[in-house]
Amino acid sequence: MMDLVLTKNFTTPNAYQVEVYEKTGGYQSLRKAFGMKPTEVIEEVKKSGLRGRGGAGFPAGMKWGFVPQNTGKPIYLCINADESEPGTFKDRAILEKDPHRLIEGSILCSYAIGCHTAYLYIRGEFDLPRRRLEEAIQEAYQKGYLGKNILGAGYNLDLYLHRGAGAYICGEETALLESLEGKRGYPRIKPPFPAVQGLFGCPTVINNVETLSALPYIIERGAEAYKKIGTEKSPGTKLFSVCGPVKKPGVYEVPLGLPLRTLLREQAGGLQDGKVLKAVVPGGSSVPVLTAQEVEQVNLDYESLQAAGSLLGSGGFIVIDEGYCMVRALTNLAHFYSHESCGQCSPCREGTGWSYQILKRMEAGRGEERDIDLLLDIGRKMSGATICVLADALAMPIASYIAKFRHEFEYHVREKKCLFP
Amino acid sequence: MSLQFSETSEQRIEETLKRYPTKQAALLPVFWIAQEQFGWISQETIELIARRLDLSPAHIYGVATFYTMLLKKPAGKYHLQVCRTLPCALMGCDSLIGYLKERLGIEEGETTDDKKFTLTTVECLASCGTGPAMMVNEKYYENLTCERAEEILKELK
Numbered sequence: 001m002m003d004l005v006l007t008k009n010f011t012t013p014n015a016y017q018v019e020v021y022e023k024t025g026g027y028q029s030l031r032k033a034f035g036m037k038p039t040e041v042i043e044e045v046k047k048s049g050l051r052g053r054g055g056a057g058f059p060a061g062m063k064w065g066f067v068p069q070n071t072g073k074p075i076y077l078c079i080n081a082d083e084s085e086p087g088t089f090k091d092r093a094i095l096e097k098d099p100h101r102l103i104e105g106s107i108l109c110s111y112a113i114g115c116h117t118a119y120l121y122i123r124g125e126f127d128l129p130r131r132r133l134e135e136a137i138q139e140a141y142q143k144g145y146l147g148k149n150i151l152g153a154g155y156n157l158d159l160y161l162h163r164g165a166g167a168y169i170c171g172e173e174t175a176l177l178e179s180l181e182g183k184r185g186y187p188r189i190k191p192p193f194p195a196v197q198g199l200f201g202c203p204t205v206i207n208n209v210e211t212l213s214a215l216p217y218i219i220e221r222g223a224e225a226y227k228k229i230g231t232e233k234s235p236g237t238k239l240f241s242v243c244g245p246v247k248k249p250g251v252y253e254v255p256l257g258l259p260l261r262t263l264l265r266e267q268a269g270g271l272q273d274g275k276v277l278k279a280v281v282p283g284g285s286s287v288p289v290l291t292a293q294e295v296e297q298v299n300l301d302y303e304s305l306q307a308a309g310s311l312l313g314s315g316g317f318i319v320i321d322e323g324y325c326m327v328r329a330l331t332n333l334a335h336f337y338s339h340e341s342c343g344q345c346s347p348c349r350e351g352t353g354w355s356y357q358i359l360k361r362m363e364a365g366r367g368e369e370r371d372i373d374l375l376l377d378i379g380r381k382m383s384g385a386t387i388c389v390l391a392d393a394l395a396m397p398i399a400s401y402i403a404k405f406r407h408e409f410e411y412h413v414r415e416k417k418c419l420f421p
Numbered sequence: 422m423s424l425q426f427s428e429t430s431e432q433r434i435e436e437t438l439k440r441y442p443t444k445q446a447a448l449l450p451v452f453w454i455a456q457e458q459f460g461w462i463s464q465e466t467i468e469l470i471a472r473r474l475d476l477s478p479a480h481i482y483g484v485a486t487f488y489t490m491l492l493k494k495p496a497g498k499y500h501l502q503v504c505r506t507l508p509c510a511l512m513g514c515d516s517l518i519g520y521l522k523e524r525l526g527i528e529e530g531e532t533t534d535d536k537k538f539t540l541t542t543v544e545c546l547a548s549c550g551t552g553p554a555m556m557v558n559e560k561y562y563e564n565l566t567c568e569r570a571e572e573i574l575k576e577l578k
Contacts (some may be wrong), residue, residue, distance in 0.1 A: 164449070329511075
């Protein structure tokens with residue numbers, strides 16, 4: 001039986017309250033960490049092989065190692081709880097059900113990188129998670145896990161909640177920094193990377209909720225225990241959120257490397273009665289789509305999905321059945337990305353909007369023959385041509401939906417109607 | 422008399438300012454405090470925040486227009502924000518939106534004449550496994566059907 005790293009408290013009633021969390025062994029890792037040097041904590045996380053769970057998959061310990069310790073400036077931690085990628089609702093589960101695990105992980109990270117002020121950036125829409133976190137932070141202060149001289153170890157940390165106001169792009173780490181500084185959420189050009197010049201021009205680490213929530217287990221049980229789960233290059237567990245017409249949509253913690261079909265059939269219960277699988281978007285809406293046939297061959301780890309031409313991303317699964325039109329699906333996504341483009345880079349601002357207009361026209365039966373290739377061309381010109389990857393986040397679906405379901409696009413153009421009335 | 426922050430709002434702003442090394446960083450929290458007090462972000466509110474945080478009204482206007490949750494016009498007593506993104510679309514949000522438009526007699530972005538309901542469609546609410554979903558003011562309603570939406574409308578007095 002696999003150790004549950006992230007969800008062991010999900011079935012414990014009221015685990016969001018500090019007393020219940022403590023009874024499950026919560027906050028024990030802090031005592032162990034405070035007996036280690038910060039560099040030893042970083043080393044342990046490096047050894048665990050934990051990779052950032054926000055989407056990019058960059059090794060967490062390595063990211064922390066980039067923070068210079070001798071600048072004389074404060075070092076900040078920004079906790080990215082701005083989950084907004086369609087299909088992804090895993091962080092929300094942690095925030096609502098086990099907020100103290102995130103706080104404990106944030107303290108561990110802060111101690112390791114020498115941070116004394118951390119900001120938790122939460123998406124504006126998350127009302128219940130915000131209230132749970134507000135309470136949990138207050139409880140953590142009262143219990144001496146936050147504030148001055150934490151557990152008598154001589155270490156100080158303040159943790160503040162910062163509420164976003166409705167902008168998907170603010171989940172991009174540099175846009176998050178801009179937003180926190182009281183500006184429009186425009187991504188920054190990198191370098192300089194946030195580790196060197198981040199929030200208020202100071203060294204900053206930005207980590208996702210799920211990444212930080214894995215830390216109490218890693219510190220308490222050790223890197224070796226964590227590495228025993230998952231694959232060699234993708235160690236540990238991952239939260240996958242599954243949505244669409246399946247019998248049991250929800251958030252599941254599984255070891256990395258699990259066959260995708262197992263997640264789909266065993267955890268999510270397979271498709272609803274009468275539905276047949278057509279496609280799966282495996283890592284949040286921005287990654288290339290997989291056909292039903294590809295789904296049979298792919299494992300859930302960074303390498304396997306990349307080899308299949310897609311990405312693990314945030315682990316947000318969108319299941320699409322045979323009765324749903326791929327032109328319609330792509331039109332919906334194009335609307336999302338054009339709406340959420342910050343507008344800073346022309347290829348993204350114009351490309352996402354133009355793609356949406358073409359797709360909307362095609363969807364309404366007014367597509368022209370040249371539109372399919374035009375869409376591909378726009379996608380190619382958006383890709384890699386902008387400050388952040390929001391343009392790629394639409395370019396990848398455009399290329400993969402058309403490559404794998406071109407006949408549906410051609411039918412729309414030729415017959416001036418949808419295959420699926 | 423020009424617009425003023427209430428005593429409670431002013432106390433909250435003071436507390437908020439202590440959390441950041443710059444006044445500007447308190448802008449989003451102050452927007453939320455202002456929206457809670459005034460209901461929406463008017464030009465007068467922008468000028469008030471500008472004075473309070475020593476920022477230019479132009480900067481504040483620019484930020485306010487970037488974020489969808491900062492209301493640039495007053496909403497009804499109940500702001501229905503229905504998710505329209507792919508996972509909710511796969512589960513039938515289009516018929517839900519159609520139902521609400523017909524039932525309330527308004528289009529997206531409009532408010533009923535009695536100022537009770539505003540209907541907006543929004544991008545992903547992170548309720549993908551429990552779609553279709555909508556947010557009414559700050560509360561989430563999930564796994565919606567037209568029948569359930571009707572019950573909710575009746576519950577909202």
